[in-house]
Amino acid sequence: ACAVHASKPCTLSKISSSWRDLAAATFAAATKGRSANIQPGVKTYFLQDRVGYILAVENDREQDFGIQVDSQDSVGFISSREGGMCGCIDLVPGRSRKVVMVLACQQGASRMSLSFAMDGLPPEAAAWAVQTEDLHIVMPLTPLAKSTSDPAPDAQLLAATLPEREARELHARGHQPPILYKAPAAEGAAEEDDDAAALAEAMKLSMGQDEGAPMETDDGDDEDLAAAIALSMGNQEPASAPAAAPAVSSTAPASNAASSGQSSLQQQVQELVAEYTKQGMSSNEAALKALEVVKARASGSAGGGAASTPAP
Numbered sequence: 393a394c395a396v397h398a399s400k401p402c403t404l405s406k407i408s409s410s411w412r413d414l415a416a417a418t419f420a421a422a423t424k425g426r427s428a429n430i431q432p433g434v435k436t437y438f439l440q441d442r443v444g445y446i447l448a449v450e451n452d453r454e455q456d457f458g459i460q461v462d463s464q465d466s467v468g469f470i471s472s473r474e475g476g477m478c479g480c481i482d483l484v485p486g487r488s489r490k491v492v493m494v495l496a497c498q499q500g501a502s503r504m505s506l507s508f509a510m511d512g513l514p515p516e517a518a519a520w521a522v523q524t525e526d527l528h529i530v531m532p533l534t535p536l537a538k539s540t541s542d543p544a545p546d547a548q549l550l551a552a553t554l555p556e557r558e559a560r561e562l563h564a565r566g567h568q569p570p571i572l573y574k575a576p577a578a579e580g581a582a583e584e585d586d587d588a589a590a591l592a593e594a595m596k597l598s599m600g601q602d603e604g605a606p607m608e609t610d611d612g613d614d615e616d617l618a619a620a621i622a623l624s625m626g627n628q629e630p631a632s633a634p635a636a637a638p639a640v641s642s643t644a645p646a647s648n649a650a651s652s653g654q655s656s657l658q659q660q661v662q663e664l665v666a667e668y669t670k671q672g673m674s675s676n677e678a679a680l681k682a683l684e685v686v687k688a689r690a691s692g693s694a695g696g697g698a699a700s701t702p703a704p
Contacts, residue, residue, distance in 0.1 A: 401554050415529050418491050423447035430512060431457070431666030434484075444469060444496040445508065451484040452533055458483050461493050462509045466500030472527050483518040487533045494527065660686050 425439030425446070433453030439446045445663060451457045463471070463478040470476040472494035484490045497504060523530055531537070661682045668678035 403549060403552070411526050411529050411643065412531065415491055415527050415531060418446060418494065418527060419448045419489060419531070421492065422446040436510075440508075444494065444506070446494050447492045447510070449484045449492055450489045450533065451486055454486045456483055456485050456515040456518075458513030458515050458517075458521075459492060460513055461491070461509050463495055463507055465507035466495065468498050468504035468506060469506060470498045471494050471495050474524075481513065481518050481521060482528070483515065483521040483523075485530055487536065488530050489533050490530055491528055511661075512587075656691070657686060660689070 394404070404497060408461045419437075419503065422437040422439045426435050427435055429435050434457050435450045435452070437446075437448045437450070447461060449457065450460060458481070460481045461479060463469070466478050469478060471478050471480075472491075473480045478495065480493060482490070482492050484492075495506070536543075556618055661679075664682035664685055665675070668681055669675060673681070
């Protein structure tokens, strides 16, 4: 698998690799570590971490250079040399560079210990070393290899037309179902809806319309109560809505008494609503509570009258 993270558009192409490419990449990694001039024209690069090291030699002179590396006392490591031996004697020809040894953790090792030692040898002492076609291949020391500046970008790639980018939703990139977001309702609106529903239910009960079943009423008091609640919901002051004058009938004194009772109930509701509103209640809550109090008073008055009536 291959993953590329880039801040700018880039193009990937699959190419064939070789031991030379792998050796050049390993040598470039070694240059990121420590370097030392052990002899005139001879430089070593040593990159080390907890899991091993890379040793590379650059010979910028005409004579060959011999080197001996010893890591035989290492425990739990294996090298890139033939047979995984942790030591070698190698020869670096003039005007060339070479990866001498790579040491890495051995798979399944439970204990690891790293040791390292090296020394330069006369060319004739390492003349018997066989040049191999693997990670330790000899690479020529060219001006490009000694350059420390970044190479210029390929003009052909810069002039190429970029493919059209495919637009996809974020959830589709990870093959996840879309997230449906639902904006929450405002708290104030939800409370108002609840209060309105409760008030409507209370009005139904007061009008004898619970569950759609009409109830018989003794008089028109319930209608006046509903009207009083509607007035209180409109934030009207009790004084601004005077009670309607009862119809005067000289021939019907009972009608005068009924009108007087209706006006009294309406006035009680308005007074209670005004009092509860001053206490900090909302208009809906005040109307509901006033309705309950007036209904309780009316029920208590009716029960008291029935109890005081003597038996025939």
